[in-house]
Amino acid sequence: MSPLPDVGRRSPAGAPPSSRSRIARRVVAAGCVGVGLLALPDLLRIDRVTPFAQVVSLRPYVLVGVALLVLVTAGFAWRFRQLVPAVAALLAVLVTGVAMTVPRTQAGPLPATGRPLTVLTFNALDGAADLDALAALIRTERPDVAALIEVSETYRDRLAPLVEPLGYRMVTATGTDMDGVTDVFGVTALVAGHLGEVTSSVDRSTQFPIVEVSAAALGPTRFVAFHAVAPRLGDVAEWSSDVAKVARYCSGGPAIVAGDFNATLDHSVLREATTGCSDAAAQRGQGLLATWPTWLPAWFGPQLDHVFATDPIAAEDVAVREVAGSDHRAVLVRLRLPG
Template identity: 65%
Template sequence: MGSPPGTGADVPAAPTSTRPRRRLPIALVAGVAVLTVPDLLGIDRITPLAQVVSLRPYLLVGVAALVLALCGLAWRTRRALLPAAALAVVLVLGVVVTVPRTQPGPPPAGGRALTVLTVNALDGAADVAGLAELVRRERPDLGALVEVGPWYRERLAPLVEPLGYRIVTAVGTDSDGVTDVFGVSALVAAHLGDVTVDVDETRPFPTVIIGGGGLGATRFVAYHAVAPRPGDVAQWSTDLGELTRYCAGGTPAIVAGDFNATLDHSRLREVTAGCADAAAQLGRGLAPTWPSWLPTFLGAQIDHVLVTPPIAAEDLALHEVAGSDHRAVVVRLRLPG
């Protein structure tokens, strides 16, 4: 005898919706892709992606671990296969963009040697004696001294001028007249002779351009860009755009300083298309220069020395400078002729 009407005994159970379960892996893959390869998606110039993309080498480690975990889960459920494959594609894209910076190119053949120093003195907080000792020990021909204004210069000059150097200092449009943060200075060895000096003070951070003398047709540019903090990304992009005049200007150039960008930023790659990064040339393109209080294998490489071919790097070293949160970069270059 059948069940009485209305008891629901013969009514099949409603199917359980799988949409939430399907949406979860889709959201996971999309989120990881946005965080890991925003530059390839054309969205790394907005906050917070403009900041996060500089951490890509470390994000790739996390993505690799996630892919392995999903592959292990795929033994139990096939649902893990598709997100694992999609994340593997994201991983490969990130690796393809990043790994070439770890592969050294051929060493430069011949040419004359030139040593370049770049260091951010952290609003003049870097130890003056320590920086002077670094100059004495490494004997750079040229240096980009970032966040070094007139006040820090007054303390540093008496220590390095007896070593055979002079310092050219400029301040930007946002200078308050009492701090060094908006100052940029160029350290110039006396043996370079009668060099020319050009200063651009139209941006928040100025640019100092050294040419002539022993440099011949080559220009040396001491450079600083604002950081891509929320609210400053537009100015950061504008600052980086200034690099085009040196990398694509047709004149041999060396640009050194704090770029506040890594080669993971599409904007930096775009505006430096005619330049080579010295660290990347040497397979050191992931060596962190900031923040220096982290272990030497952690951080972002935002301090650079860029060169136009055929200028090439033959050696690079990073140095701790007390009082600064940036590591100083010393690069030995080879110039043609």
């Protein structure tokens, strides 16, 4: 008597082999989609919600993980041919991410002409930065203008005797800080005396004020000290709104905007807001330079502190300096202003 057909036999897992294959393909596809969303959320503009707003700031390091995943998956694909589409999908994510990131590491032509202007931006971490170290940095580098973030009257009054003898003037504004003790809501613009008469205005429509300064020697070029809230859970909508305000300066005539943006060029909202501006670090091929946090190695971390300038203002040199007491690195930029 011949044996009965084996049509009813099931796998040890309780599912027919064809069903297991479908489940495996779906899991692999879902994994590829998840990797794509983590690496490239800005292409779908979902980098304006948690957790993508936070993860995309680390895209260069996420791409390293994607590259390793491509290698591992490709190794298994030699035996499991059904993984070949997954390898292709992950490779497409990797190539797209690299194409968006690498240009920031390629320096453009140096400006051949123009007046030099040195810009400093530094977040003093609620006035905790070492006062003497910051004063020494200013004394040594002699920036023409500076954006001092998380510096209100409290810290400014301690810094003033150290820098005002050098000819500097300071314009300070505070946002929602009502107790007058903390510096976290303060923004101070530092202006060298040789730039001539200074006028200023303050926008307090955001939690951190935006300080705009004009000086006689700068002509029509405005200097803006800027600070956006961090994209923490619950603050992402406010962060996105803050960053979007930069557009008024990048599209409204010659301007230099410096400060702590709490955003990288991997954030779509920052790229859109700075249309018409160029990032100084990216111009000099240092668009992946880490400015935060200082407790990690200098090669690791997002670039949150920027100096943007409208075209044709161009960057000649970019450097970072560590100042004790702050978790942000100071950014020094030498610009060339036309004419």
